[in-house]
Amino acid sequence: MTRLGTATLGALAERVPVPSYDRRAVTPGIVHLGVGGFHRAHQARYVDELMNHGLALDWGIVGVGLMPQDAHMRDVLHAQECLYTLVEKEADGELRPRVIGSIVDYLFAPDDPDAVLARLTDPATRIVSLTVTEGGYHVNQATGEFDPGDPEIQADLRPGATPRTAFGFLVEALARRRAAGVAPFTVMSCDNIAGNGHVASRMIGAFATLRDPELGAWIAAEVAFPNSMVDRITPVTTDDDRELLALRFGVEDGWPVVCEPFTQWVLEERFGDGRPPYEKAGVQVVDDVEPYELMKLRLLNASHQALAYLGYLAGYRYAHEVCQDPLFVGFLLGYMEQEGTPTLAPVPGVDLAAYREELVARFANPHIRDTLARLCAESSDRIPKWLVPVIRHQLDHGGEIRRSALVVASWARYAEGVDEQGEPIAVVDRRRDEVMARAAQQRDDPLAFLRDPDLFGPLAEEARFTEPYLAALASLHEVGARRTLEVGEAF
Numbered sequence: 001m002t003r004l005g006t007a008t009l010g011a012l013a014e015r016v017p018v019p020s021y022d023r024r025a026v027t028p029g030i031v032h033l034g035v036g037g038f039h040r041a042h043q044a045r046y047v048d049e050l051m052n053h054g055l056a057l058d059w060g061i062v063g064v065g066l067m068p069q070d071a072h073m074r075d076v077l078h079a080q081e082c083l084y085t086l087v088e089k090e091a092d093g094e095l096r097p098r099v100i101g102s103i104v105d106y107l108f109a110p111d112d113p114d115a116v117l118a119r120l121t122d123p124a125t126r127i128v129s130l131t132v133t134e135g136g137y138h139v140n141q142a143t144g145e146f147d148p149g150d151p152e153i154q155a156d157l158r159p160g161a162t163p164r165t166a167f168g169f170l171v172e173a174l175a176r177r178r179a180a181g182v183a184p185f186t187v188m189s190c191d192n193i194a195g196n197g198h199v200a201s202r203m204i205g206a207f208a209t210l211r212d213p214e215l216g217a218w219i220a221a222e223v224a225f226p227n228s229m230v231d232r233i234t235p236v237t238t239d240d241d242r243e244l245l246a247l248r249f250g251v252e253d254g255w256p257v258v259c260e261p262f263t264q265w266v267l268e269e270r271f272g273d274g275r276p277p278y279e280k281a282g283v284q285v286v287d288d289v290e291p292y293e294l295m296k297l298r299l300l301n302a303s304h305q306a307l308a309y310l311g312y313l314a315g316y317r318y319a320h321e322v323c324q325d326p327l328f329v330g331f332l333l334g335y336m337e338q339e340g341t342p343t344l345a346p347v348p349g350v351d352l353a354a355y356r357e358e359l360v361a362r363f364a365n366p367h368i369r370d371t372l373a374r375l376c377a378e379s380s381d382r383i384p385k386w387l388v389p390v391i392r393h394q395l396d397h398g399g400e401i402r403r404s405a406l407v408v409a410s411w412a413r414y415a416e417g418v419d420e421q422g423e424p425i426a427v428v429d430r431r432r433d434e435v436m437a438r439a440a441q442q443r444d445d446p447l448a449f450l451r452d453p454d455l456f457g458p459l460a461e462e463a464r465f466t467e468p469y470l471a472a473l474a475s476l477h478e479v480g481a482r483r484t485l486e487v488g489e490a491f
Contacts, residue, residue, distance in 0.1 A: 001246060001250055001251075001252050002015075002250055002251060003080075003252040004083050004084070004085065004099065004253045004254075005079075005080055005081055005083065006023065006081045006083065009099065012250075015250055015251065016085065016098060016099060016251060017097075018098075018099040018101075019051065019052065019099060019100075019101035020052045021052060021054065021057065023101050023104065025057055026051065026057050026060040026104050027057070027104075027124065028061070028062045028104055028105065028119070028124060028125065029056075029059035029060060029124060029125065029126050029127065029276075030059055030060070030061045030062070030125070030126075030127045030128070031061075031063075031064060031119055031120055031125050031127075031129075031185075032044075032061050032062070032064065032103075032129045032131070033066060033128065033129070033130050033131075033166045034064075034065075034066065034130060034131040034132040034133070034136070034166070035064070035070070035103070035106065035131075036131060037235075037236065037237060037258075038131055038230075039063075039129075039131045039190070040086065040100065040103070040257045041232050041257045041263075042230055042232050043061075043129060043131075043190055043230075045086055045100060045102075046265060046278060046282070046283060047059055047060075047061060047102040047276060048101060048102040049282070050276055050277065050278075050280060050281050051102055053280065055276070055280060056276040059127075059276040060104040061102050061103045061104065062103075062105045062106070062107060062119055062125075063082070063103050063106040063107070064106075064107050064109055064116055064169075065106065065107070065109060066109050066110075066132075066164070066165065068110065070108060071108060071110075073106065073255065074106055074111075077103070077106040077255075078106065079254060080254060082101075082104055082105060082106055083099055083100070084100055084103075084255060084256060084257060085098070085099050085100070085245060085251055085253045085256040085257070086098050086100050087241070087245060087256055087257065087258045088258075088259055088261045089258055089259070089261075089367040090261055090365075090367070091366070091367065095244070095249075096261070097245060097251065097256075107119065109163075113162050113163055113164075113169075116163075117163070117172060117173055120170070120173030121173050121176045121180070123182050125185050126183075126186065126272075126274055127185055127271070127273075127275065128170060128173075128187050129187075129188040129189075130187070130188070130190060130191060130200065131190050132166050133191060133378065133381065134191060134192060134378065134381035134385060135378060135430050136166060136191070137191070137199055137200065137203045138150060138153060138203055138207075139199065139203060140454065141380075141384040141454045141455055142454045142457060145206070146202070146203045146206035146207060148206075148207070148210060150165075152165050153165060153167065153168075156168030156207075157207070157211055167203070167204055167207045170187065170204055171207055171208045171215070171219070173185075174215070174223065175215055178215065178222075183272065183273050184219070184224075184272060184273075185223075185273065186223070186270075186271045186272045186275070187200055187201075187223060187224070188226055188228065188267075189225070189227075190228055190230045192296075192297060192382075192386075193385060194290075194297055195227055195290065196227055196228060197225040197226045197227035197270070197289075198225065198227065200225050201219075201223070201225035204225075205220050222272070223272065224271050224272035225270070226269070226270040226271060226289075227267075227270075227293065228265065228289060228293075229264070229265070229266040229289055229293040229296050230264070231262070231263065231264040231265070231300065232259050232260060232262060232263040232264070233259065233362060233363075233370055234257065234259040234260075235258060235259075235369060235371065235374065236371070236374060237255060237256060237258060241256060241258050242255075242256060258368070260362055262358075262362055263282075264284075265278070265282075265283045265284065266284045266289050267284065267285050267286070268285075268289045269285050269286065286348075291344070291345050291346065291347040291348065292347060292350075294343070294344055294345075295344055295347050295355065297385065297386050298340045298343055298344065298386065298387075298389070299336050299340050299341070299355065299359060300359055301386045302340060302386040302387045302390060302407075303332055303336060303359060303363075305379070305382060305386060305387055305407055306331070306332055306403070307332055307363065307372075307375075308375035308376045309376060309407070309411050309413070309414040310328065310331070310406070310410045310481045310485070311328060311372050311481075312372045312373070312376060312419065313410060313476065313480065314480065314481040314482045315420070316372060317373070318369055318370060318372060319364075319368070319371075319372060320363065320364050320368065320369065322363070322372070323360055323363040323364035324364050324366075327485050328485065330485075331403065331406075331485050332363075333356060334403055335407070336356045337356065338400045338403065339394055339400050339401060339403055340390055341356070342393075342394065342397075342400075343390050343393040343394065373426070373428070376414060376427075376428070377428040378428065378429055378430060379411055379415075379429055379435070380429050380455055381429075383408065383411060383455065384455050387404055387407060387408070388455075388456060388457070390404055391408075391459065391465065392457075395462060401465055401468065402468045402472075405468035405469040406468070406472040406488070408456075409469050409473040409476055410472075410476060412438075412449035412450070412473060413439075413473065413476045413481075414427070415436055415438075415439035415449065416436070417436055417439070420480045420481065434452070435449070435452070438452060442473065443477075446473055447460050447466060447469075450466070450469060472484065475487070475488070
């Protein structure tokens with residue numbers, strides 16, 4: 001057994017691929033806020049690929065943890081000199097591990113916010129990337145405008161405040177760079193939001209304007225916010241993953257990352273102060289990301305919601321279990337073909353029929369073991385962005401919406417907090433109390449869940465939607481998820 005670290009890379013190289021470059025020659029150029037499994041499986045992996053080809057050695061990544069729970073990531077990465085193992089899991093069970101070295105430092109903001117600001121204001125930092133989840137952009141779902149109500153956002157808006165949030169650090173650093181005459185960094189969102197660059201620009205700009213209108217105007221004029229589409233299924237690392245890596249390859253890694261073999265990154269060519277040659281690592285650098293991002297959000301991401309609640313209610317606990325059941329696969333493909341796809345413009349270079357089939361095959365990979373609980377989490381940030389736009393488009397164009405209505409109804413049933421076997425459901429959502437309170441009312445008022453305008457806008461007033469929604473909710477209550485799919489003529 002060999003513990004992962006710089007001194008042991010030579011020994012490990014006999015068992016797993018390790019960085020071929022001298023990490024001592026790597027200098028930071030990117031700061032990433034929100035280092036989790038996905039960032040380490042995706043953006044950091046692409047930069048590592050470039051470095052293995054002798055490129056982008058001045059684009060090392062400095063990770064930043066903002067939340068109290070990020071202290072564990074700090075401890076693990078510091079112990080391993082920011083090295084970690086990325087393990088791709090093939091559907092046939094083959095494991096393909098690889099040690100990633102592109103993260104060169106990790107800063108835990110609550111420990112030393114000044115160190116984070118120093119790194120953000122360093123002229124060498126030319127890109128700040130984000131994976132802060134959909135909720136981290138503080139968008140009011142009903143209006144689409146910035147919602148400053150979060151207490152930590154309010155704290156960061158106070159004059160002279162020490163930043164605590166991503167927006168607080170970004171805007172303070174940009175203010176300091178502006179004052180010092182240093183070019184602004186590019187802000188590169190990598191979250192699952194339609195037009196994520198545009199959203200980041202508007203929300204960060206709104207935050208900055210509340211603090212200082214002139215600063216807000218400068219950010220709007222001078223800071224680049226490229227859009228991007230990112231895709232790689234990356235489940236939560238488990239103790240079993242650590243043990244398997246140790247047993248099969250003799251690598252002791254405190255926090256490896258596991259993922260599927262598939263990976264995609266489509267990135268808008270919009271940078272203010274240079275970028276790594278991402279295209280040489282397989283990134284699609286394009287002028288317009290929107291066709292790709294809508295394809296992913298409305299087919300992959302919305303399909304995750306389509307299988308998650310129904311599958312959980314029916315007794316499944318993993319995505320692959322649901323996608324090995326022909327009844328659920330038929331429903332999933334029906335949603336993608338009849339409801340999701342009609343909302344999309346042609347996607348350059350993509351066969352959408354093949355893409356849909358590939359998605360089902362990816363979901364069905366039994367070795368990824370992506371939990372339905374993960375897919376069901378934070379639904380109030382996901383459904384409004386991924387599924388409600390599909391419903392809205394289909395209503396406006398006379399399209400099919402029955403499957404989408406069942407998905408929303410299955411979320412409403414899931415949010416009651418008890419499954420069909422009478423077992424409690426741990427609902428994880430930033431609006432947990434509100435969504436569960438509405439779900440608790442729906443036995444008496446079947447439209448109670450749908451009457452939340454911050455999530456659904458006016459859908460509760462749309463008879464063409466409420467009719468199938470009410471029928472689906474009643475069926476879920478009366479006969480359960482599986483039987484609902486079996487008898488539902490349109491599903």
